[in-house]
Amino acid sequence: SWAHVEMGPPDAILGITEAFKRDADPRKMNLGAGAYRTDAGKPYVLSAVRRAEAALLAQGLDKEYQAITGVGAFTRAAAELAYAGAAGDLGRVAVTQTISGTGALRVGGEFLRRFHGGGERTVYVPAPTWGNHAAVFRDCGLKVGQYRYFDAQTNGLALGAMLEDLRALPRGSIVLLHACAHNPTGVDPTAAQWAEIQQAVEAGEHVAFFDMAYQGFASGDADRDAGALRAFVAAGRAPVVLAQSFAKNMGLYGERVGTFSVVGADAQERARIESQLKIIVRPMYSNPPVHGARLAAEVLTNPELRAEWLGEVKGMADRIIAMRAALRARLEDAGSARPWQHITDQIGMFCYTGLTPEQVDRLARDFHVYLTRDGRVSIAGITSGNVQYLAESIHSVTKA
Numbered sequence: 001s002w003a004h005v006e007m008g009p010p011d012a013i014l015g016i017t018e019a020f021k022r023d024a025d026p027r028k029m030n031l032g033a034g035a036y037r038t039d040a041g042k043p044y045v046l047s048a049v050r051r052a053e054a055a056l057l058a059q060g061l062d063k064e065y066q067a068i069t070g071v072g073a074f075t076r077a078a079a080e081l082a083y084a085g086a087a088g089d090l091g092r093v094a095v096t097q098t099i100s101g102t103g104a105l106r107v108g109g110e111f112l113r114r115f116h117g118g119g120e121r122t123v124y125v126p127a128p129t130w131g132n133h134a135a136v137f138r139d140c141g142l143k144v145g146q147y148r149y150f151d152a153q154t155n156g157l158a159l160g161a162m163l164e165d166l167r168a169l170p171r172g173s174i175v176l177l178h179a180c181a182h183n184p185t186g187v188d189p190t191a192a193q194w195a196e197i198q199q200a201v202e203a204g205e206h207v208a209f210f211d212m213a214y215q216g217f218a219s220g221d222a223d224r225d226a227g228a229l230r231a232f233v234a235a236g237r238a239p240v241v242l243a244q245s246f247a248k249n250m251g252l253y254g255e256r257v258g259t260f261s262v263v264g265a266d267a268q269e270r271a272r273i274e275s276q277l278k279i280i281v282r283p284m285y286s287n288p289p290v291h292g293a294r295l296a297a298e299v300l301t302n303p304e305l306r307a308e309w310l311g312e313v314k315g316m317a318d319r320i321i322a323m324r325a326a327l328r329a330r331l332e333d334a335g336s337a338r339p340w341q342h343i344t345d346q347i348g349m350f351c352y353t354g355l356t357p358e359q360v361d362r363l364a365r366d367f368h369v370y371l372t373r374d375g376r377v378s379i380a381g382i383t384s385g386n387v388q389y390l391a392e393s394i395h396s397v398t399k400a
């Protein structure tokens with residue numbers, strides 16, 4: 001019997017969507033899960049993706065298995081998007097297609113457990129970080145530690161504390177870095193701050209594990225958003241591995257499109273690493289699904305679709321920036337005495353508002369506004385039609 005199987009807790013983020021669905025009030029807002037919505041509050045399939053899908057359909061492709069490492073045209077184009085010229089001609093970069101960013105983190109964690117030094121290794125993640133990081137890495141058999149990242153006083157980066165922590169880590173640790181649009185805080189280092197972080201990682205001979213789930217989404221410029229990753233790779237002093245997701249920047253959420261890659265020393269090293277990535281993937285899921293990867297490959301390699309896609313990413317980023325400005329302005333107009341500048345200072349899909357768990361609970365109970373209890377707001381859920389109501393609701397629960 002399975003009577004010993006206890007009920008597990010619901011996922012902290014997806015549980016909010018469930019609560020939202022049960023709420024019948026027409027004013028309700030779901031600011032929980034990080035999924036883009038149009039200004040009409042609807043899910044958005046990018047036009048470039050729709051056109052790529054039509055082109056693929058017209059080709060009448062078969063459904064044969066692809067390689068263990070996935071669709072070659074996709075992994076090449078994805079690596080090119082991430083690294084551009086920073087790693088040379090990419091001949092030394094081992095890449096495998098993964099089940100989106102989460103699967104990339106999982107494959108990456110497995111790779112590091114097997115091949116990064118001997119004995120027990122710890123991966124250090126920022127405090128706070130995406131809620132799934134610790135669980136993914138623990139399931140890979142890695143230990144998970146934290147470094148300080150966010151300063152609640154300033155709602156900004158705790159650079160001094162972060163550097164102090166990175167410098168104190170055991171030599172050869174693994175440091176998880178959000179490449180851009182840090183989830184949940186929306187706080188990214190500046191280029192100058194990144195240079196200091198890079199120096200600390202290199203000095204400790206740590207592995208830089210970049211998690212890039214929002215390339216293009218932070219600034220609207222895919223090259224700019226990959227700047228930190230490329231600087232580490234170009235310097236060539238720290239080992240770099242990368243988990244890449246196309247869920248957000250191509251709107252391919254449920255298609256599960258991503259990659260895991262390792263920057264090797266040369267083509268021979270790449271080949272050895274790739275052979276081991278295959279050995280990790282084979283017993284896990286054998287080989288990845290093809291449809292989403294073909295879509296992404298088509299968008300990335302067809303110049304017309306690529307240009308359209310980059311414009312659409314910029315459009316999504318711009319709408320989010322506009323909603324940040326609107327929310328801050330409406331809060332100030334409503335007479336809120338609290339500082340709200342961090343709403344417009346932070347970038348990416350999320351704003352870390354500083355709301356307490358009790359205030360978050362009141363927002364849900366009294367105003368039908370749902371967000372995670374850490375006060376994270378998914379800006380993508382805000383529209384020009386509901387931003388005024390949201391500002392009034394937040395003002396109500398935050399005034400003394």
Ligand code: PLP
Pocket residue numbers: 034099100101102103130178183211213245246247253258
């Ligand atoms: N990493 C971060 C920081 C994220 O925010 C997310 C989710 O949005 C992911 C990874 C993985 O998402 P997915 O598995 O949908 O690509």
Ligand code: TYF
Pocket residue numbers: 011013014032033034035130132183
């Ligand atoms: O942080 C988020 O909201 C996104 C979406 O188990 C998400 O990463 C949330 C929960 C989850 C998977 C994705």
